[in-house]
Amino acid sequence: MQQGQSVERLVIENCAVATVDAHDTEYADGHVVVAGERIEAVGAGAAPHVAGPVRRVDARGHLVTPGLINTHHHFYQWLTRGLATNHPLFDWLRALYPVWARIDEPMVDTAARASLAMMARGGVTTAADHHYVFPRGAGDLAGAVVRAAQDTGVRLTLARGSMDRGVSQGGLPPDFAVESLDEALAATEAAIDRYHDASPGAMTQIAVAPCSPFSVSTELMRQGAELARRKGVRLHTHGSETAEEEKFCHELFGMGPTDYFADTGWLGEDVWMAHCVHMTDADLAAFARTGTGVAHCPSSNARLAAGIARVTDMLGAGIPVGLGVDGTASNESGELHTELRNALLVNRLGPHREAALNTRQALRLATVGGARVLGRDRELGSLEPGKLADLVLWRMDTLAHSSIADPVAALVLGAPAPVTLALVGGRPVVEDGRLRHVDEAAVARAARAEARRLGELAGAGG
Incomplete structure (x- = not known):
């Protein structure tokens, strides 16, 4: 932009606004003004006069919220949806690891x-992908994920995962699907050096992410934590997902998962764990004391019969909690919107019953809660002046929602709402329900073909 040239502003007005700020400020009829990549104004009624070039969106019948933030996913699993549908976690992994080991x-x-297209069309503006399967000779898998996010227009935290404990060492994955300790650490550091952006408004960030206690050596956990802190990036892994994992950790390490994480340097404000279903009061206290975050994945937890996470108790203790889709081999919908509804419904089946979560808390988990878990709540997760303009305009006047007076309740409890507009850094990613940068039909055809190819390779053992 030349000096003196005005920034074009986007004015969204005449709509309900859920800011999800610290006070849960809402406007039944309000506006949002976007200047460049950031939010300039939010308030009640019509927008104030805006000088210079402006695009106005009359959003009657809509609700505007912050963009949804997915804190845990496995993108590669899109190719293995609908398999092993009646298996608990360990049996499910044993069934699918030999298939995943053939990816390229x-x-x-x-x-x-x-995966990104499905999320973006459903209101996700930031996604975390935990990729930990790196078969030898498979190509640049981390680069493939980064390029896909760049092309889709969605912010990405790539949690560069790793596994070095194969079957011969008591782990679950096949030996040919794991890396050595040195290979995993070197490749993770290379991904950080190549792709991590620590600057404000970053589109791509990297986290250090050994897969799980049952697929990773203790040395990889320890050295992975040291690498992350030396590089100034976040740490991510799976934790306390099932009762079987608890038993595994006691048998192998002589302690439960949370104590093991503490022993290996894996508790802290720069750490978030996926699942955390089987947590004692002492475990919750350790997470709260250290500021360790949680990616809650209610649909996947139910799909794999893992149990009900103690989300209400986590929030009460001050633990950072966001939502995760998890991989689509254990949550075939691939959408985060469904997790708002399922988080509320599933947690009400627990001991807190109807007081477990309400609709505003569910929306917070999917927005500013996720931003906090990813360490980005200063610039993402709420609609406030100065924050990045990652927002979603949901249509609420169709048959599916028009008779629900409370738009937030309609969004959380109702059917998936159509997305009229989704912005990432002020740039449209979705308009009128259509992806701006993606040919959805072409992606669907390619995914079907690659899923078939993977199935053939796995079936042939090739």
């Missing part, structure tokens, strides 16, 4: 594009 760069590229 074209498969990961296609799966990432499909």
Whole structure:
């Protein structure tokens, strides 16, 4: 932009506004003004006069919220949806690891594009992908994920995962699907050096993410934590997902998962764990004391019969909690919107019953809660002046929602709402329900072809 040239502003007005700020400020009839990549104004009634070039959106019948933030996913699993549908976690992993061990760069590229497209069209503006399967000779898998996010227009935290404990060492994955300790650490550091952006408004960030206690050596956990802190990036892994994992950790390490994480340097404000279903009061206290975050994945937890996470108790203790889709091999919908509804409903089946979560708390989990878990709540997760303009305009006047007076309740409890507009850094990613940068039909065809190719390779053992 030349000096003196005005920034074009986007004015969204005549709509309900859920800011999800610290006070849960809402406007039944309000406006949002976007200047460049950031929010300039939010308030009640019509927008104030805006000088210079402006695009106005009359959003009657809509609700505007912050963009949804997905804190845990496995994009590559898009190619193995609908398999092992009646298995608990360990049996499910044993069934699918031999298939996943055959992935390559074209498969990961296609799966990432499909996963991101599905999320973006459903209001996700930031996604975390935990990719930990790196078969030898498979190509640049991390690069494939980063390029797919760039092309889709969605912010990405790539949690560069790793596994070095194969079957011969007591782990679950096949030996040919794991890396050595040195290979995993070197490749993770290379991904940080190549892709991590620590600047304000970053589109791509990297986290250090060994897969789980049952697929990773203790040395990889310890050295992974040291690498992350030396590089100034976040740490991510799976934790306390099932009762079987608890038993595994006691048998192998002589302690439960949370104590093991503490022993290996994996508790802290720079850490978030996926699932955390089987947590004692002492575990919750340790997470609260250290500021360790949680990615709550209610649909996947139910799909794998893992149990009900103690989300109400986590929030009461001050633990950062966001929502996660998890991989689409254990949550075939691939959408985060469904997790708002399922988080509320599933947690009401627990001991807190109807007081477990309400609709505003569910929306917070999916927005500013997720931003906090990813360490980005200063610039993402709420509609406030100065924050990045990552927002979603949901249509609420159709048959599916028009008779629900409370738009937030309609969004959380109702059917998936159509997305009229989704912005990432002020740039449209979705308009009128259509992806701006993605040919959805072409991605669907490619995903079907790559899923078939993966199935053939796995069936042939090739």
